[in-house]
Amino acid sequence: MSVFREVTLAAPVAVFKLTEDFNNDPFPDKVNLGVGAYRTDESKPWVLPVVKKVEKIIAHDDRLNHEYLPILGLPEFRSSASKIVLGDDSSAIQEDRVGAVQCLGGTGALKIGAEFLKRFYNGNNNTKTPVYVSAPTWENHNDLFISAGFEDIRPYSYWDAEKRGLDFSGFLGNLESCPERSIFVLHACAHNPTGTDPSQEQWKQIAEVMKRRKLFVFFDSAYQGFATGSLEKDAWAVRYFVSMGFEMFCAQSFSKNFGLYNERVGNLTIVARNSDLLKRVLSQMEKIVRITWSNPPTQGARLVAVTLNSPDLFAEWKDNVRTMADRVLLMRSQLKAKLRTLGTPGTWDHITNQIGMFSFTGLNPKQVEYLIKERHVYLMASGRINMCGLTSKNIDYVAKCIHEAVTKVQ
Amino acid sequence: MCLFLDFETNYACSLKLNSCVLLGVFVKGLLGLRFLSVVNKILRLRKIDSWWAGVQMGPPDPILGVTEAFKRDTNPKKMNLGVGAYRDDQGKPFVLTCVRKAEALIASKQLDKEYLPIGGLGEFNKSCAQLALGADNEVLKSGRSITVQTISGTGSLRIGGNYLARFHSGPLDVYLPKPSWGNHTPIFRDAGMQLKAYRYYDPSTCGFDFKGALEDISKIPEKSVILLHACAHNPTGVDPRPEQWKEIADIVKKRNLLVFFDMAYQGFASGDIDRDAWAVRHFIEQGNNILLSQSFAKNMGLYGERVGGFTVVCSDAEEAKRVESQLKILIRPIYSNPPVNGARIASTILNTPDLRSVWLEEVHGMANRIIKMREQLVAGLKKQGSSHNWQHVIDQIGMFCFTGLKPEQVERLTKEFSVYMTKDGRISMAGVSSGNVGYLAEAIHAVTK
Numbered sequence: 001m002s003v004f005r006e007v008t009l010a011a012p013v014a015v016f017k018l019t020e021d022f023n024n025d026p027f028p029d030k031v032n033l034g035v036g037a038y039r040t041d042e043s044k045p046w047v048l049p050v051v052k053k054v055e056k057i058i059a060h061d062d063r064l065n066h067e068y069l070p071i072l073g074l075p076e077f078r079s080s081a082s083k084i085v086l087g088d089d090s091s092a093i094q095e096d097r098v099g100a101v102q103c104l105g106g107t108g109a110l111k112i113g114a115e116f117l118k119r120f121y122n123g124n125n126n127t128k129t130p131v132y133v134s135a136p137t138w139e140n141h142n143d144l145f146i147s148a149g150f151e152d153i154r155p156y157s158y159w160d161a162e163k164r165g166l167d168f169s170g171f172l173g174n175l176e177s178c179p180e181r182s183i184f185v186l187h188a189c190a191h192n193p194t195g196t197d198p199s200q201e202q203w204k205q206i207a208e209v210m211k212r213r214k215l216f217v218f219f220d221s222a223y224q225g226f227a228t229g230s231l232e233k234d235a236w237a238v239r240y241f242v243s244m245g246f247e248m249f250c251a252q253s254f255s256k257n258f259g260l261y262n263e264r265v266g267n268l269t270i271v272a273r274n275s276d277l278l279k280r281v282l283s284q285m286e287k288i289v290r291i292t293w294s295n296p297p298t299q300g301a302r303l304v305a306v307t308l309n310s311p312d313l314f315a316e317w318k319d320n321v322r323t324m325a326d327r328v329l330l331m332r333s334q335l336k337a338k339l340r341t342l343g344t345p346g347t348w349d350h351i352t353n354q355i356g357m358f359s360f361t362g363l364n365p366k367q368v369e370y371l372i373k374e375r376h377v378y379l380m381a382s383g384r385i386n387m388c389g390l391t392s393k394n395i396d397y398v399a400k401c402i403h404e405a406v407t408k409v410q
Numbered sequence: 411m412c413l414f415l416d417f418e419t420n421y422a423c424s425l426k427l428n429s430c431v432l433l434g435v436f437v438k439g440l441l442g443l444r445f446l447s448v449v450n451k452i453l454r455l456r457k458i459d460s461w462w463a464g465v466q467m468g469p470p471d472p473i474l475g476v477t478e479a480f481k482r483d484t485n486p487k488k489m490n491l492g493v494g495a496y497r498d499d500q501g502k503p504f505v506l507t508c509v510r511k512a513e514a515l516i517a518s519k520q521l522d523k524e525y526l527p528i529g530g531l532g533e534f535n536k537s538c539a540q541l542a543l544g545a546d547n548e549v550l551k552s553g554r555s556i557t558v559q560t561i562s563g564t565g566s567l568r569i570g571g572n573y574l575a576r577f578h579s580g581p582l583d584v585y586l587p588k589p590s591w592g593n594h595t596p597i598f599r600d601a602g603m604q605l606k607a608y609r610y611y612d613p614s615t616c617g618f619d620f621k622g623a624l625e626d627i628s629k630i631p632e633k634s635v636i637l638l639h640a641c642a643h644n645p646t647g648v649d650p651r652p653e654q655w656k657e658i659a660d661i662v663k664k665r666n667l668l669v670f671f672d673m674a675y676q677g678f679a680s681g682d683i684d685r686d687a688w689a690v691r692h693f694i695e696q697g698n699n700i701l702l703s704q705s706f707a708k709n710m711g712l713y714g715e716r717v718g719g720f721t722v723v724c725s726d727a728e729e730a731k732r733v734e735s736q737l738k739i740l741i742r743p744i745y746s747n748p749p750v751n752g753a754r755i756a757s758t759i760l761n762t763p764d765l766r767s768v769w770l771e772e773v774h775g776m777a778n779r780i781i782k783m784r785e786q787l788v789a790g791l792k793k794q795g796s797s798h799n800w801q802h803v804i805d806q807i808g809m810f811c812f813t814g815l816k817p818e819q820v821e822r823l824t825k826e827f828s829v830y831m832t833k834d835g836r837i838s839m840a841g842v843s844s845g846n847v848g849y850l851a852e853a854i855h856a857v858t859k
Contacts, residue, residue: 002699002725003579003633003668010735013528013742037524045522059517065503066752067495068713071474104561104745111744120465140743147743216461247461261525262750273460283468290471291597292744294564298714299751 014139015380022378030376031398033389036192036357037261038324041391046324048259050316054306064302069295071286073102073267077301080308081267085188085221085235085252092242096275099282101268101289102296106222106253107140109268110185113218113249114148115288116281121216122181127151130182132174134158136382138192138220141185156184159194164350164362166196175209181216188221188250189234190356193384197227197355203237207244217241217248225257227356229325231318247272254304256357257321263300324388328357331390338399344406359385367405375401472592473832480830488828489846491837494644494809495713496776499843504776506711508769512758515765521754526747528738530559530719534753537760538719542673542687542704549694553727556734558741559748562718563674563705564593569720570670570701571601572740580633580668587611587623587637589834591644591672594637608636611646616802616814618648624661632666640673640702641686642808645836649679649807655689659696669698674705679808681777683709683770699723706756708809709773715752780809783842790851798858811837819857827853 012020018034040046058064072078078100083093092098103109114131122129127149133141135155142153156178157170175184186206191197198206210217219241224234238250254265268285272278289295307313336351351359363371363383371377377398379385390398470478476492498504529535539550539557549555560566575582584603586594587610595605608630609622630636638658643649650658662669671690677683693700699722706717720737724730741747759765788800803811815823815835823829829850831837842850 002729004577004722004724004729004733006579007577007729007732007736009732010739012735013738016528045524047520047523051523055517059513065505066509066712066714067503068493068707071471104749105747107742107746108744121461124464140746143739143743147740255525260523262523262747264745264747264749272462277460277462277465280465280467281462284465286471287468287596290474290564290593291600292565292568293561293716294593295714295716297561297716297749297751300749 018378018380021372025376025378027376029394029397031378031389031394033377033379033385033398036256036386037388038256038259038357039388039391041327041393043389043391043394046259048317048320050307050313050320051259051303053316054303054313057306058302066298069102069298069301071289071295072100072282073296074298074301074305076309077305078102078267080305081252081254082269084231084308085224085238085250085269086242086271087232087235087239090239090242092271097272097278099270099272099278101270101282101285102301103251103266103268104264104293104296105255105266106220106251107144107266108264108293108296109251109253109266110141110144110218110220111148112285112288112292113251113268114145114150115292116285117183117216117218117249118149119288120281120284121183125149130154130179132156132178132182132184134185134187134191136193137185137187141220145185154178158191159196159360161362164347164360165353166198166202168198168202171198172205172209175206175213175215178213178215180214183216183218184210185218185220186237188219188224188238189236190223190227190358192222192356193358193380193382194360195354195356195358196350196360198237200236200240203240207241207246211244211246217246219248219250221250222253223256223356224252225318225321226325226328229322229329231321242271254300257324258300258304258307258317260300260303263303264297265300265304328387331387331395332359334395335387335390335399338395339402342399342403344399344403346406357386357388359387361385361402363402363405367409370405370409371401375404377401476830476832479824483828483830485828487846487849489830489841489850491829491831491839491841491850494708494838494840496708496711496809496840497843499779499845501841501843501845504711506769506772508759508765508772509711509755511768512755512762512765515758515762516754523750526559526750526753528558528741528747529556529734530748531750531753531757533761534559534717534757535719537757538704539721541683541760542676542690542702542719542721543694544684544687544691547691547694549723554725554730555721555723556730556737557719557721558734558737559753560703560718560720561745561748562707562713562716563672563703564597564718565716565748566703566705566718566720567594567597567672568601569737569740570703571598571603573722573737574635574668574670574701575602576740577736578635578668580635581631583631583634584670585627585630585634585636585667587639587643589645590637590639594672603635606630606634610643611648611812613814616648616812617805618650618654620650620654623650624657627658627661627667628665630665630667633668635668635670636662637670637672638689640671640676640690642675642679642810644674644808645810645832645834646812647806647808647810648812650689652688652692655692659693659698662693663696663698668701669693670701670703672703674703675708675808676704677709677770677773678777678780681774681781683773694723699725706752710756710759710769712752712755715755716749717752717756780839783839783844783847784811786844786847787839787842787851790848791855794851794855796855796859809838809840811839813837813854815854815858822857823853827856829853
């Protein structure tokens with residue numbers, strides 16, 4: 001008799017199932033607008049030229065080996081990664097109250113942060129502290145905090161389906177009425193899945209309420225550079241909050257902006273009140289890391305560290321990032337233009353107002369099903385499309401299909 | 411008193427705090443040192459407006475902390491016998507030739523960096539399982555097992571622990587050998603399991619307490635989880651002999667225990683990968699559907715690449731599919747999907763015949779150097795005139811040696827001779843070389859004569 005006979009078949013993770021279905025589809029003109037990975041205009045994955053260069057540098061460096069990294073990760077990676085999001089001139093860094101933990105991608109950074117908060121925030125092992133995630137949000141946020149032990153995950157108003165934009169008053173309302181000390185997961189830029197970010201003025205208001213009501217700031221920064229093409233612009237919100245004196249976490253991912261998806265390169269940046277507190281926090285983070293993965297993988301962190309710490313390579317990287325961001329912006333403007341030309345009902349301004357890899361089209365589940373089943377255009381049930389899946393070769397087809405879906409399917 | 415002890419209240423108004431301060435002074439006097447730290451925390455709060463005011467400094471990791479201390483030591487004769495990472499005879503980290511060749515091969519393929527599936531690189535998972543079970547194992551042929559790529563051995567054990575806590579229908583108790591790797595306990599505990607122990611190491615013989623182990627194992631409640639080190643037991647280096655493994659397998663089957671093998675040193679123990687996997691294969695043959703953690707940190711020298719696997723042997727392929735789906739659900743909220751680099755290297759080595767044979771030779775070479783160092787250490791101790799019986803140093807197997815040294819002796823070794831090891835008397839033989847084995851013999855003799 002098996003001990004596992006009661007184990008049920010779990011539902012597959014939606015975004016990966018979508019890609020699996022896409023891969024199995026024999027239709028020659030199929031389009032994958034699902035998973036969030038950059039594609040070139042030839043619909044190919046893109047290993048950044050600077051990454052190829054640095055890989056060669058690393059391969060030829062005889063001083064390097066495969067020894068364990070420290071538990072908290074590669075020091076040069078951690079410090080340069082934190083600098084990227086907080087800025088070279090960050091006073092918090094100068095005051096020695098910024099630390100970091102190298103983690104397995106953005107997911108890993110969120111995980112370690114969540115585990116720490118579970119143990120040490122708002123009491124010890126207080127699993128009842130509410131955790132607020134945007135409605136909607138990246139679907140793993142929810143599971144991630146639950147897996148860390150939190151019992152009360154709540155949505156904060158974010159997407160206004162009617163006006164296809166930010167429900168700012170709803171958002172502020174949640175901030176004003178939630179229990180004090182609640183944890184808020186904020187998207188630093190290029191909100192996933194809506195592509196809709198607060199304006200600078202709105203961020204200022206958000207910060208004011210969060211400060212006043214003693215709410216915990218946990219930024220998720222997965223697209224720095226990818227949203228506007230500018231690292232500084234995309235980090236504005238994070239830096240503003242730091243300048244307002246918040247103690248906070250920022251989970252950084254280098255999957256998209258370095259194209260290092262499968263190397264699992266992430267960084268949990270910690271801003272504390274002073275360096276003594278920071279040391280204590282880091283020492284406890286070490287214990288959490290030790291029982292999760294012991295120490296992080298070397299390859300990706302080395303690639304990023306070498307790049308960020310060399311002026312030439314850093315400049316080349318910024319260029320590569322701009323290339324990706326520009327292609328996305330081009331696809332946005334072209335898709336909107338084509339839908340306008342087709343006379344597709346509705347307004348499509350949100351396609352160009354939204355920012356980053358994703359667009360919340362506003363298509364409903366029936367229309368999404370039509371696109372997938374009848375037209376072999378794969379997108380998430382939420383109506384989210386990955387702009388990177390669009391190319392000069394398929395954009396006409398996709399525009400036509402969206403037009404059909406909107407006009408034929410209610 | 412309640413508000414007084416609520417030191418999480420970072421923003422108490424100053425009026426409350428002033429009375430707290432007065433009360434604090436009073437109480438400090440009354441209750442003395444025991445509550446001093448609590449009171450100090452509150453007094454600190456007057457100045458520090460921080461979420462983390464109550465966070466204590468965590469103690470350094472006992473194993474990794476040894477290396478930290480070693481690094482700070484300026485004695486030119488210092489020896490790091492702490493963490494189990496292989497060193498060559500010059501005391502340098504060893505990047506295997508087969509690894510360098512595999513890396514060059516991979517680089518030439520110009521592969522992309524797209525996300526791996528949650529369960530990892532398919533070809534790695536397949537060859538990982540084959541390495542442990544043997545390519546012609548009935549389990550693999552029938553497809554009734556699932557192997558997922560994990561973040562080396564630690565990650566594998568953690569996923570295993572999480573899986574058990576969620577799905578195990580028996581008692582949520584993991585029985586560890588006494589002693590076991592220090593990180594086993596906190597990993598399983600944090601995953602939600604309780605830790606218990608069975609006798610294993612006999613300090614009087616520095617060998618296997620076979621009788622004690624059988625006695626304890628025969629009393630373990632049915633369906634509990636028993637963790638076994640497949641080979642090269644960490645920290646003792648003491649492994650059961652095949653006849654002993656057979657008896658353990660019998661009892662474990664009789665008691666209907668769920669067997670969880672931790673195999674971090676396949677190939678590293680005897681030099682022969684099949685011999686080192688013998689226990690794992692025997693238990694499966696006897697009808698145990700085991701859980702298995704594998705690490706490629708040591709046997710391929712891929713420490714920092716974090717290469718490992720977690721395997722669940724199931725009743726049939728259908729059950730394996732269900733288990734796989736649940737493992738993915740466990741993995742996704744921790745790190746989404748695993749890192750590719752190390753898995754590609756390992757897979758390339760295992761699946762390229764030329765590289766695989768180079769690897770087998772190199773693993774054999776590493777194991778042999780360790781064996782030689784064991785012999786030289788014992789010879790050295792004899793030469794020093796030691797009257798103690800050091801046979802266990804040769805009988806023990808794998809990277810570690812449980813010297814039998816007591817904490818006071820270990821402390822002397824560190825303080826007087828700059829020989830760094832863990833307090834339990836464990837030394838990593840990998841840190842011993844022909845250049846320093848004489849010094850080590852001298853030092854050990856000095857603290858034990």
